[in-house]
Amino acid sequence: MCGIAGITDTPNVSVSLYWALYALQHRGQESAGIFTYDGKSVQKHKGYGLVSEVFNGPILESLAGKTGIGHVRYPTTGGSKPENIQPFHFMFRGHVLSLVHNGNLVNTNELRYEYEGRGHIFSTTSDTEVIAAILANEIIHDHTPDEAVSYCMRMIRGSYAVIFMLDGILYAFRDPLGIKPLCLGKIENGGFILASESVALDSVGAIFVRDVVPGESVRLEDGTVYSRKMMKAKSCAHCVFEYIYFARADSIIDGVSVYDVRRRTGELLAKQAPAKADLISPVPDSGTAAATGYSRESRIPFREALIKNRYTGRTFIMPSQEKREIAVRMKLNPVRGHIKDKSVVLVDDSIVRGTTSKKILSLVREFGAKEIHLRIASPQIIAPCYLGTDFPTRSELIASMKPVAEVEKEIQATSLAHISLEGLIEAIGIPREDLCLGCLTGKYPVAIDGEEEEKRGITMVDSYSRPSKV
Template sequence: MCGIAGIVANIEVSGSLYLALYALQHRGQESGGISTYDNGTVHKHKGYGLVFEVFSQETLQTLSGKTGLGHVRYPTTGGSKPENIQPFNFMFRGHTLSVVHNGNLVNTDELRYEYEGRGHIFSTTSDTEVISAILANEIIHGHTVGEAISFCMRTIRGSYAVIFMLDGSLYAFRDPLGIKPLCIGMLPDGGHVVASESVAFDAVGAKFLRDVVPGESLLLKADKVYPRQIMSAQSPAHCVFEYIYFARADSVIDGVSVYNVRQKTGALLAGEAPADADLVSPVPDSGIAAATGYADASGTPFREALIKNRYTGRTFIMPTQEKREMAVRMKLNPVRGHITGKSVVLVDDSIVRGTTSRRIIALVREFGAEKVHLRVASPPIIAPCYLGTDFPTREELISHHKNVEGVRAAINATSLAHISLEGLVEAIGLPCNHLCTGCLTGKYPLAIDGEEEEPRCIEKIDPYK
């Protein structure tokens, strides 16, 4: 999972790109980068670290130009290597190309093999370079940018929201199932922004216009957006984990308020799995909205049993299990007076590997809680995600090989309950067949080797000619 943003405006864009990436920092904390275009030259800077660590005021001043794009990353395909830090920048046949991508392709290996056979030499292990190679190859062979995008979308399979800059023109496209989010905003003084989440628009003072339609491509100018529908699916497959965890609570994803979804999951969970307790507390931050919903619906007082250190990152997207475990005590500290001698309902967004949940419960017990009831605002995660979320194998998933009682015992909770899939779908407010629930059901919206498919018919509206 990553965060991407692109801006074309009537003024310099590097400062606004910085703010947009800062707002999207929750989507990736390993690295960041920005590329801008100015009078035939691509200016670029990227590196490991948080956005404020990668960029300084002096660095931003070197990134001149009225068009640019940026990326924050946590590693999925290709792993954690410096050459995989985006944006990717290329020069070929008098053209300059810069590309950022959020998502995960499922046919990367076969496409790399095909393009290596054509003489392309890959310098990274990222699927984003495969997308770049396809676009560049089509343009080299005389096809228009629109034809290159159309061919690329016909060729790649998986989840993708892509922004690219070709010779200073800004383009974007989204996969036909709309698995990863992408939306468009307008700057107050002229210009357009495209980004993973609407919170990026708030950061730069832009007005939210709409979500990019699944299967749509865009040419963005400062004064106008030129849309083109290239592919269409019978129904979309928006990533359910965006609503559960990844997106910021104040975002609107595909017309749905993330905060409202999480609050409603808590309220429904209180009805599905009540607990006799003295207080309801979130596991911050992504459990906060669900905990308020649970407390309101159950009538149990809301109290913060855990305080988050604001200077630590998201443990789930840290690259190793050892770092995730070490981060728990750095990230969370109990409020002793709220929990000593009390029965506590802890509300969390999900259980993936179980190790973090076990450590949090141990921490709350250590500070005097008599009972710890864990309520989870997602169904059990039983299957891997091949489309951009970092739980790649069934062996890592505690709920794959243990039932709820087995997980409860493993994490030492007094009781454990998850919201039902039906409850989660109700909270999101979209039909179940408009969501990708592969990690919850083991059924995926597109063909993946060795997995069960729940197919969505995709029509190629604008075939490559």
């Protein structure tokens, strides 16, 4: 999780970044930050809270400049500490470097150890600072920013979409497997925008140009996109949970509409796990598109059994279980008239620990539902994620510990069914070998200590493409 954005050549860039981050708010609600370059120095503001809580008119006005970067954070590596709020900022040998990162490195400790041995002192526990340290170290040693990125990508392992601003120029790079999304858009006034999801482009009226290609590094300068392919892999490993849950339904990621994927999962679920019911209801919001697909395929009416209070956060990304459980009650309220004495199919995106599903089902039962058939638009999550999602350890993942029949009993569902792995892959429409399915299969696209690896044949490449005007 985490959402990142960078914008060039745009007057009042802080305001555009504000709207971009606002559109990416679902990717992280713990903290937000915007740094801009005013031609001489970097203007900075960041803090805990939602984008609308961290920034106001006077703060945005104080963030002068035409180029800047921004971040919304969901804590993974490094934990919930104020010093880990991004963007990060560094000054060395006359250079200023500001940087944002979405993803998770799996070799942070080794790299920290190595750079500490060279005398580097870290001031945060974040893997993002390790990326910055490598870049800065290369630039200090008279390497060009492109060379610094190339070396950095050679050193780091894991998932990363990075945007950085070096002396006022914007750069970005994406891991060779394309695990985390990053796309590029063109703003009407001549500037460019880089962002985790296409909804951020829409929010500033930008035209989608393309996704940053896995293994690619870009520099945005003088109205030109300079692209360099740094690494290549035999196949990609796009995170399937972007399609299942993380991304906004109105985003297009790596050429695939998130809404369409979710609708198709619902259609396939209706075929794979039909149920006799009076109505199909989503668990809002991430179950909504799948529920419309289930309803369309089953011809059972779509009717909302639960209404979401729009002013509460996403429960899964709240940092503690206790907060998550209180949030469920605050967030969802059943529509008694829709469910009393009815058989209901509830469609949700996933089950992680099972506690949220149990709470939701108990609510729906309390309001009079006769039967509750729970349909899940993802296969069982059986293994942790090391690549940026805060899934718990195997012992906390309910599907890792128990078969479906036992989970069904534990959450007191009339019936419980998940979409099959094949069904999910069909719904996404990207070949299996180009997807990360680590948390669903226990086989990961990168080497992780103690886990099985599905090798992707990553190699460095060394070819500059010609600067392209967009």
